[in-house]
Amino acid sequence: MATTPTDAQRKANRRLAWALASAALVFGLGFIAKIVLLGR
DSSP states (O other): OOOOOOHHHHHHHHHHHHHHHHHHHHHHHHHHHHHHHHOO
16 A cells, blocks of 8 residues: 655655756766766
């Protein structure tokens, strides 16, 4: 029996999603910058 998430849980999930997306974006940009600046 699944319960619907509370507003606080939804907000926490959204914050976690933003944090993970930001980390992935920074990692990707760093990888691209490395390729551009240092070559393959």
